[in-house]
Amino acid sequence: MRAFDSIVANLRRIERVTRPVDPETTEALARRWEELPNHVKTASQTLGRMAVGCEGTHGVFPRCNFVCTPCYHSRDANRVRVDGAHTVAEVERQMTLARNVRGPHAHAQLIGGEVSLLDPDSHAAALASMRRHGREPMSFSHGDFDYEYLEKVALGRDGKRRFTRLSFAGHFDTLMTGRRGLRRAESEEDLNPYRLQFCDMFRRLRRDHRVRYFLAHNMTVTPANVAAIPQVVRDAHAMGFGMMSFQPAAFVGDHRRWKEDYGRLGADEVWAKIEEGAGSRLPYDLFQTGDVRCNRTAVGYYLGKRWFPVLDPEDRRDMANRDAFYRYLGGVHWGAPLPLLAMRLARVLAAHPHLLATAAGWIGRRIRKAGGVTSVIRAIWNGDFIPMTFVMHRFIHADHVAPAWELMQRGEVSNDPAVAEAQERLQACFYAMAHPETGELVPACVQHAVLDPAENAQLAQLLPMPSRRPRVSAPTDEADVPQVPPVAEPAPLDAGL
DSSP: OOHHHHHHHHHHHHHHHSSSHHHHHHHHHHHHHSSSSSGGGOBOOHHHHHBBOOOOOOSOOOOOEESSSSSSOOTTTGBOOHHHHHHHHHHHHHHHHHHHHSOOHHHHHHHHOOOOGSOOOHHHHHHHHHHHTTEEEEEEEEOOOOOHHHHHHOOOOSSSOSSSSSEEEEETTTTEEEEEEEESSSGGGGGHHHHHHHHHHHHHHHHHHOOOOEEEEEEEETTTTTGGGHHHHHHHHTOOOEHHHHHOOOOOSSGGOOOSSSSGGGGGHHHHHHHHHHHHHOTTTBBBBTTTTEEEEEEEEEEEEEEEESTTTTOHHHHHHHHHHHHHHHHHHHTTTTHHHHHHHHHHHHHHHHHHHHHHHHHHHHHHTTTOOOHHHHHHHHHOOOOOOOOEOOOOOOHHHHHHHHHHTTOOOOSHHHHHHHHHHHHSSEEEEEETTTTTTEEEEIIIIIIIHHHHHHHHHHBOOOOOOOOOSOOTTTTOOEEEEEEEEOOOOOOOO
């Protein structure tokens, strides 16, 4: 009888873990959909159907060793010392709340000031904490660090891999000051060797230690560099990035670094420049991520120098494919280990075998659009098949966020059109930050515009910068980075949880 009970228990466990969508994920998606305002509950909306949203950390390492215009950090951010133990503890607290509210799986950003100011062990421990809570973490950096640092993040002190996959976002644009060897770039082309060097570090890591990677390219956009976007896209799309992200500047953060009239830079103008660089229309209405006034996303791939969308918005069959994807595969955890993911997808196909014909039709249309089987095979063989997602994120100006958030906390709607728009956008926010002290997940715009100043002022008292010591023969363009004692090394952890 005990043997029989054990077999039954194991079968139940297998049935549970091979379900296409975790029941907790289903519940979290349903809650997220209910929270959304009606104006974003469209046929293309991914929130509440495919994802619960993206999460980010705050107050974990506010300091940065670059000077950028604009900068979204408050004026006290650089008065807070980098402290690995503080970072790891705060990441753990914040991810615990995110896991409890948003369910077992989500993408999360390890973000604050400059992540590479953390010692490698603390950086790795923070990533491990995020993974333990079911998050797929991405480290945000200006990319100005050495291969040895990256290797120490990826490997434990015993030389064994801590992770099988890392995700990083590298920020490169002419608005940044402080990069080694190029303190101030005169043009976006000046940064291309640094973009390529960043990608090459990860190629080397994969070659040397079999650590896979995903890289995103970030660029802040102002009237001063908007015209350079097309060339950035043409130059960088084949360097090794899988995503190119553009953020039109907003009046958020340290006002001392506001140098231009950011209000006159429109979303359509920026998106048109991205399309010019891609040489193709980028249909952002296929997959909506929150409010289109905040986010635009175009998912596709390059074959050679031409970019193709994964779906044709003019083709009804493709639109039916998208709806079927939402219906049958929305909520599937695509980052699961491959054998487990295969079993989950097999259960979907067993219950809905018509999806095989749906997938075959979609593949056939993509091949025809690309010029036929020979063209596709040639591109793949030559390494010219490059998955590439383009995104644009627009933050809300601080003078609209503050009154909007105050009214939302009281359950009131503003009579001011600009503030009312900010309220609508905040309600549909795709990117949130966890506050364990209140149990809230707060929109990132609120974090930067309303909460950061007081938070960083408090952190400056808790983690004050050490007294400056006279430097001896130190390069004038390198930051005075305090050393942080290493924290306990995390156990090796697979990236595909």
